[in-house]
Amino acid sequence: MPQSKTIIFMMLFIFGFFLHAPIHAASPKTDQADTEIQDDDWAFDDEFDENIDKPVPPGIWDPLEKMNRCIFKINDTLYFWCIKPVVQTYNHYTPSPVRVGLMNFFNNINMPQRAVNCLLQLRPIDSGTEIIAFAVNSTIGVAGFTTPSKTYFNLESHNEDLGQTLGSYGIGNGFYLVLPFLGSSTLRDLTGSIGDNYLDPVNYIEDSYVVIGVSSVRTLNAMSFRAGEYEKIKEMAFEPYSAVKDGYIQYRTKQIEK
Amino acid sequence: MKKLTLSLTLVLLLISSGAVAGEATQELKSSIDKVIGMFKDKQKALTPEAKSIQRKKIFAMALDLFNFDEMSKRTLGKEWKQLSNDQQKKFSHLFARFLANIYYQRLEEYTNEKVKYLDERHHKNKSLVKTIIVTQKNEIPMDYKLLKSDRWRVYDISIEGVSLVRNYRSQFHKILMKQGMNDLMNMMKQKLGQFSDL
Numbered sequence: 001m002p003q004s005k006t007i008i009f010m011m012l013f014i015f016g017f018f019l020h021a022p023i024h025a026a027s028p029k030t031d032q033a034d035t036e037i038q039d040d041d042w043a044f045d046d047e048f049d050e051n052i053d054k055p056v057p058p059g060i061w062d063p064l065e066k067m068n069r070c071i072f073k074i075n076d077t078l079y080f081w082c083i084k085p086v087v088q089t090y091n092h093y094t095p096s097p098v099r100v101g102l103m104n105f106f107n108n109i110n111m112p113q114r115a116v117n118c119l120l121q122l123r124p125i126d127s128g129t130e131i132i133a134f135a136v137n138s139t140i141g142v143a144g145f146t147t148p149s150k151t152y153f154n155l156e157s158h159n160e161d162l163g164q165t166l167g168s169y170g171i172g173n174g175f176y177l178v179l180p181f182l183g184s185s186t187l188r189d190l191t192g193s194i195g196d197n198y199l200d201p202v203n204y205i206e207d208s209y210v211v212i213g214v215s216s217v218r219t220l221n222a223m224s225f226r227a228g229e230y231e232k233i234k235e236m237a238f239e240p241y242s243a244v245k246d247g248y249i250q251y252r253t254k255q256i257e258k
Numbered sequence: 259m260k261k262l263t264l265s266l267t268l269v270l271l272l273i274s275s276g277a278v279a280g281e282a283t284q285e286l287k288s289s290i291d292k293v294i295g296m297f298k299d300k301q302k303a304l305t306p307e308a309k310s311i312q313r314k315k316i317f318a319m320a321l322d323l324f325n326f327d328e329m330s331k332r333t334l335g336k337e338w339k340q341l342s343n344d345q346q347k348k349f350s351h352l353f354a355r356f357l358a359n360i361y362y363q364r365l366e367e368y369t370n371e372k373v374k375y376l377d378e379r380h381h382k383n384k385s386l387v388k389t390i391i392v393t394q395k396n397e398i399p400m401d402y403k404l405l406k407s408d409r410w411r412v413y414d415i416s417i418e419g420v421s422l423v424r425n426y427r428s429q430f431h432k433i434l435m436k437q438g439m440n441d442l443m444n445m446m447k448q449k450l451g452q453f454s455d456l
Contacts, residue, residue, distance in 0.1 A: 100395070225395065235360075235363075236360055237429060238426075238429050238430070238433060238442070238445050238446070238449065239429040239432050239433055242428050242429045242431075242432045243425055243428070243429050245428070246420075246424065246425050246428035246429070247420050247425055250419055250420040250421060250424060250425070251418060251419055251420050253419065254418065254419025254420075255419070257419075
């Protein structure tokens with residue numbers, strides 16, 4: 001994968017460039033009222049949103065908003081015209097236990113990503129837990145289709161990725177991105193997922209058609225558990241683009257905190 | 259010695275139960291149990307008339323459970339202060355009906371999920387209650403922020419770390435930047451039109 005290597009270097013280069021930018025850009029139109037901080041107990045107050053005058057914390061820089069909105073629209077159309085019917089058909093013909101089994105299988109083989117990222121976050125015990133869970137599930141758990149690690153051994157899984165690892169190092173989001181097909185991301189998280197690709201065993205299969213096939217099944221199966229989610233988000237939202245953007249950033253921030 | 263251990267365990271029990279189920283948790287739990295109770299026997303509300311009665315009941319319960327004024331204030335942020343009293347009332351009324359409708363819609367999908375109450379924290383007149391919704395497939399963390407007035411009422415819900423108030427604030431902020439308050443109110447009315455009126 002020499003191409004993606006150059007992409008990573010390019011990303012890291014851009015990263016270094018933008019690292020400081022978002023801090024200023026994240027709080028656009030800082031009006032006089034925004035700077036009022038009423039309490040010294042800032043951290044605790046923030047948890048309870050004491051300062052309601054503050055504009056949309058934590059905020060995210062979105063310099064490519066026009067392009068992002070355009071891709072968002074395309075993704076929206078794709079969802080209703082293509083993805084939704086395919087997922088519905090898949091759900092119709094695939095019984096739930098099969099889908100759960102497949103999900104477990106793909107989660108299990110994704111162990112390297114979790115273990116390595118736990119390690120990179122200096123959490124060796126969690127990393128070891130991942131490896132033990134993998135050993136247990138791959139053997140007793142019938143090649144990972146069931147999760148005895150959870151049901152019998154009570155081992156908690158840590159859904160870590162490189163984006164979160166970078167976040168835990170204090171690297172900011174950079175800026176917001178909407179990717180074709182894949183949806184919400186940020187410069188940091190995209191960089192992370194490119195790195196995580198190297199830890200994905202599926203990518204080490206030699207036949208590229210098999211890689212595409214396996215990846216498609218994995219994606220489709222994962223989508224099948226989230227059928228109807230997007231419709232609900234749209235139904236609840238007044239401004240779907242902002243709703244999805246803010247939801248993604250809040251979700252990732254929480255994941256990094258964990 | 260036996261007496262000592264007994265009294266110690268009693269004290270421990272009292273402390274632990276007090277820590278897990280504070281006043282806010284208890285009030286929240288009783289409200290949620292009441293609401294969920296209505297959806298446990300689903301057959302009751304199949305006809306449109308029964309549904310509209312159920313909706314009205316849920317709205318009444320939601321007024322006990324949520325502090326809609328506080329929610330409106332927080333979602334608008336500093337724009338709230340620029341509104342006249344009359345506008346504030348109108349906005350808060352619309353937003354309340356919108357949220358209650360969403361709440362009702364989600365409840366209709368209720369299929370015996372369990373709510374586990376984990377933790378409660380206090381700060382002045384506010385409380386944070388951490389819960390987990392246990393479904394057949396997974397567990398969804400859900401945090402409630404409550405404010406004490408005549409009783410504890412919820413002013414924000416975070417689902418998997420995504421705060422409802424913050425999410426709406428980001429949307430309203432965008433809309434108010436491009437358009438105005440009147441447009442936002444009209445959008446709300448339009449959205450409400452999708453649901454049958456409460």
